[in-house]
Amino acid sequence: MSNERKIYGVAALFTKPDDIIKAASKVANEGYSKWDVNTPYPLHGMDNAMKLKPSKLGFITLFCGLSGTALILMLTYFTNSIDFPLVIGGKQFFALPAYIPITFEVTVLLATVSTVIAMLTFFFKFPSNNHVLHDTPYMKKVSLDHFGIVIEVSDPKFEQSKVEELLRSFDPESIEIIYHKEEIKYPIFEPKFITFLIIVALAVSGGTYITLNKLMFITPFDWMMYQDKVIPQSRIELFKDERGMRTPVEGTVAKGFIPYPYLAVDEPPEYLSNPLIPSRENLKLGKKKFLTYCSPCHGNFGDGDSRLHDQFPNPPSLHSQRIRNFEDGKFYHIITNGKNVMPSYTAQINRNERWAIVNYIRVLHRAKNASEQDLELVIKETGTNVAN
Numbered sequence: 001m002s003n004e005r006k007i008y009g010v011a012a013l014f015t016k017p018d019d020i021i022k023a024a025s026k027v028a029n030e031g032y033s034k035w036d037v038n039t040p041y042p043l044h045g046m047d048n049a050m051k052l053k054p055s056k057l058g059f060i061t062l063f064c065g066l067s068g069t070a071l072i073l074m075l076t077y078f079t080n081s082i083d084f085p086l087v088i089g090g091k092q093f094f095a096l097p098a099y100i101p102i103t104f105e106v107t108v109l110l111a112t113v114s115t116v117i118a119m120l121t122f123f124f125k126f127p128s129n130n131h132v133l134h135d136t137p138y139m140k141k142v143s144l145d146h147f148g149i150v151i152e153v154s155d156p157k158f159e160q161s162k163v164e165e166l167l168r169s170f171d172p173e174s175i176e177i178i179y180h181k182e183e184i185k186y187p188i189f190e191p192k193f194i195t196f197l198i199i200v201a202l203a204v205s206g207g208t209y210i211t212l213n214k215l216m217f218i219t220p221f222d223w224m225m226y227q228d229k230v231i232p233q234s235r236i237e238l239f240k241d242e243r244g245m246r247t248p249v250e251g252t253v254a255k256g257f258i259p260y261p262y263l264a265v266d267e268p269p270e271y272l273s274n275p276l277i278p279s280r281e282n283l284k285l286g287k288k289k290f291l292t293y294c295s296p297c298h299g300n301f302g303d304g305d306s307r308l309h310d311q312f313p314n315p316p317s318l319h320s321q322r323i324r325n326f327e328d329g330k331f332y333h334i335i336t337n338g339k340n341v342m343p344s345y346t347a348q349i350n351r352n353e354r355w356a357i358v359n360y361i362r363v364l365h366r367a368k369n370a371s372e373q374d375l376e377l378v379i380k381e382t383g384t385n386v387a388n
Helices: 017-029 055-081 097-123 135-140 158-169 191-213 278-296 330-336 351-368 373-380
Strands: 009-015 033-039 147-152 172-177
Touching: 009 017, 009 158, 017 033, 017 158, 033 135, 033 330, 055 097, 055 351, 097 278, 135 147, 135 172, 147 158, 278 351, 330 351
Parallel strands: none
Antiparallel strands: 009 147, 009 172, 033 147
């Protein structure tokens, strides 16, 4: 019966990788074009032995990766420069360094995804779960510890006797003729199958409906519906007005928090004292927050040299005699409430960070207005003449 079946090809099995590489090289030299090698792991030198041409998969990866780069750059440029331009930290609308991470991510994403899809669909012809070699003794062996070569009948030079003679010349462990599988059809429109599908659909639909619309409202499955809590915008009979959302009692503050007593006060009767000592850690924090939130308008050193290119009025220098005489609490008060066109920064900077900024401003004051004693101290500590 096997002789009546259509032959797919002739296969040979080897136990050593060197033997399969020599066999592949000789088959390639014979001019066969419809053949393949199967190994349980990649073999170095097999590509050259089979005389395989470089894969075109790299071109697809390159094209899709560059397409991702161009796509995300055009999207960010259009969004931030044309559709909704924003000035962020005094930077230009299209600040390329800010978009490098997302550009890199999209480039890699499109390149890798397109590579996998192209490899599976165009190069491997997947999905294909009915290949002739599947579930054959040959495939089971080459998937474990053997090395195999198959020459297909579709090759123009295929002659079964010559192919078998060629493969025997390589002294293989065995030679096997592989036949096409008998095609088995499973008609899907049989009455029994259609009836089965209808029963399954009705059972799943009915079970889902009963579960979500009936069972979930029956005790004890309704415990998530009735809980001892007040949902926003809901009514409650505990109060006369039946409002579930209550306004906090006047003067209520969060536990462990003391609110600033002079919010929205232009000139408070007194200023708070700075609770932070100018330690290295606090000064480092103050410098970081100053450069982030203050320097766009006040400049990196507090000279009032704004980077916003006259989009807002330039603030005064922080080194004038009047401002240098400010108490620490006044700086804190201005950062908290804002001043003139300067907004409040309470939402961006917490209390400790505001005091750390005040300490850093004091450092800038002393650096810009160093005394002789300060210079002598620096020379003594660093061993260099800072005046030069």
